[in-house]
Amino acid sequence: MASFPKPPTLNDDRRAVDIYRRAAVILRERGFDATSMGDIADAVDLTKGGLYYYIKGKQALLFAIMCFALEQVENQVLKPALEVDDAETRVARWVEGHTILMLDDPAPMMVLYNELEALKPEHRLRVDERLNVSTNTLRDAIEVLVAERSTLDVDIATGAIRTLVEGVANWSGGVRADHDAIVRQVTRMAMDALLGHTEAARAVA
Amino acid sequence: MASFPKPPTLNDDRRAVDIYRRAAVILRERGFDATSMGDIADAVDLTKGGLYYYIKGKQALLFAIMCFALEQVENQVLKPALEVDDAETRVARWVEGHTILMLDDPAPMMVLYNELEALKPEHRLRVDERLNVSTNTLRDAIEVLVAERSTLDVDIATGAIRTLVEGVANWSGGVRADHDAIVRQVTRMAMDALLGHTEAARAVA
DNA sequence: TGGTTTCGTCCGACCATTTGGTAGGTCACC
DNA sequence: GGTGACCTACCAAATGGTCGGACGAAACCA
Known part of the structure; x- marks a missing residue:
């Protein structure tokens, strides 16, 4: 586990x-604005x-x-994804890593994705910048993947995969399946969404 | 367009x-908690x-x-979906109708999905109840669809499709494609995710 | 060893500001 | 002159944040 940024002075x-x-x-x-500092103090017994x-x-x-959530994304999503060159496995790793993160430690991840507009502009820029690195990594991989094997618009495909993965924590609580099964099936659905071609799917298109 | 619930006394x-x-x-x-009544008053020139x-x-x-958003869901998503018996076209209509809604009138829809926990418990129950009708309609259709043509877990598939659709408004702003293209491609991706079977997708599963 | 100083940790009381909401009045128009 | 539509002025409560000090353990000193 990575560490949170250090408070002023604190050795331990x-x-x-x-x-x-x-x-x-x-x-x-x-939610950020609905939570008072008193609530937080209670939650940490202070x-x-x-x-x-x-x-x-x-x-x-x-x-x-x-920042903690971003660190986790960079270490557990971006790094594994960038270790491979093949676009398809890179996308798969991105989805897989992200899904695992949403299941293993959902709280910081949900705060990251849901409370962006609560940040002061200066912080917002810094966070957006690091988020864009993750998004662009996905987008670039999808771009080459889609260019040769699908007719999807790159931006649409990227947005869809992103929100598909970001939403996992919203429904995973009410599911009987274990984490491994969720990761496998979400990843499979994502890849099928990008590359699948059933007659039924063509029919509605 | 459906009407908002009537304020106390108002003929026009x-x-x-x-x-x-x-x-x-x-x-x-x-966001609800970050918006003061003063802000809202300014926004409506009062x-x-x-x-x-x-x-x-x-x-x-x-x-x-x-309630306004729920009315729209019931009229433009549930009604068209329930008009057909075939599970596959029912799911397709649900996704299609929902995506259109998220693109045509995103504000009330996003408030509905993002501010649920800001509701007082009594209101919360009423809203959840109506939301569950929509979710269960999707879930039931996916259940028969998946039972005969896929190995996906019903809850996982339902959750994934839901968040895929609910997230549309988050990224549609930064896309060059027009609404029609977004609707078609999102619907296709959803159906492929549920039914698609590419070798690549199997490989990661 | 016993007293005392230091330091990290934490508390209670307080403050200025903002919040959701109210009360009484104003003004145009029928 | 009554009524709908709206505003100014105000209030009690809650909020984010501050400050001086309390308490205990370790460090220091005799």
């Missing part, structure tokens, strides 16, 4: 990381005053959680 | 509907006091917008 930051993690959970559940010993402010907390 | 409700529509736009952009002539409260406004 286990408590800080724990605070960030627990804050991510409650922020994911209630008073508001005590919480501010670890946190510089509400914005900084949100930004830190998002 | 064009202004009221306009207020609901404009409020939906700004609520979609900034003062806060004037706004309350039409609106009973912030919660009531949110609930009204969601």
Whole structure:
């Protein structure tokens, strides 16, 4: 597990990381603006005053959680995807890695995707920049994949795959299947969506 | 276009509907909790006091917008889908109708899907109930479709199709293609995801 | 060893601002 | 002169954030 950005002065930051993690959970559940610092303090068993010993402010907390999520994306999605050159397996790895992430640690990921507009403009730019690297990696791979084996529009295909994967955490809770099965089937659906050609699918097109 | 629920007393409700529509736009952009009644009043060219002539409260406004969105779903997604018996065309119609809705009038739809937890419990139950009708319609059709022509888990497939469609409004803005092309291609991708069988897709499964 | 200073951790009380919502009045028009 | 449509001024509550200090354990010193 990667670490959260360090609070001001703290040699042993286990408590800080724990605070960030627990804050991510409650922020994911209630949403950033609907969650008060008092709520967060309760969730981490502190008073508001005590919480501010670890946190510089509400914005900084949100930004830190998002940076943590971005780190995970870069390490567990982008890196494995870029290790292969074949466009098809690269897309598959991107989808697979992302789905695993959404299932294993959904809270920071959902905060990242759902609370972007709650960021102050400066932070927003930084986060968007790193998010675009991930999106563009997917887009580029889909572009070569689609150019030779499909008639899909690249932007449409990219958007669809992105939201397909980002939505996993919204419904995975109500599913009996285990994580492995979800990852396999989501990945298969994504690849079929990009490359599949059934007569039925053609009929509606 | 269906009408918004009527405000207290109002014989000519064009202004009221306009207020609901404009409020939906700004609520979609900034999120419910991040939008103050003052912001909404500005967006509809009123003062806060004037706004309350039409609106009973912030919660009531949110609930009204969601009811409007639900009406649209029932009329433009559920009704066409239930007109056919064949499971495959029923799923296709559900996806198609939903995608059209997300493109034609995204604001109330996004408010409906993104602000559920901002509802007071009583309203929440009512909305969830109507949403479940839509989801179950999709799920039941996918169930028979998948039982005979795929090995997908019904819940996984349903969740994936739902979030695929719900996410359209998030990326459709940055796409050059026109709405018709988006609808056709999203529908095709959805059906391919459910029924497609490419060798590549099997390889990752 | 016993006292005292230091330091990291955390609390309670407080503050300025913003929030959703209300009350009373104004003004045009029938 | 009554009524619908709207505004100004205001309120109580909640919010993000601050500050001085309390408490305990370690470090230091005798």
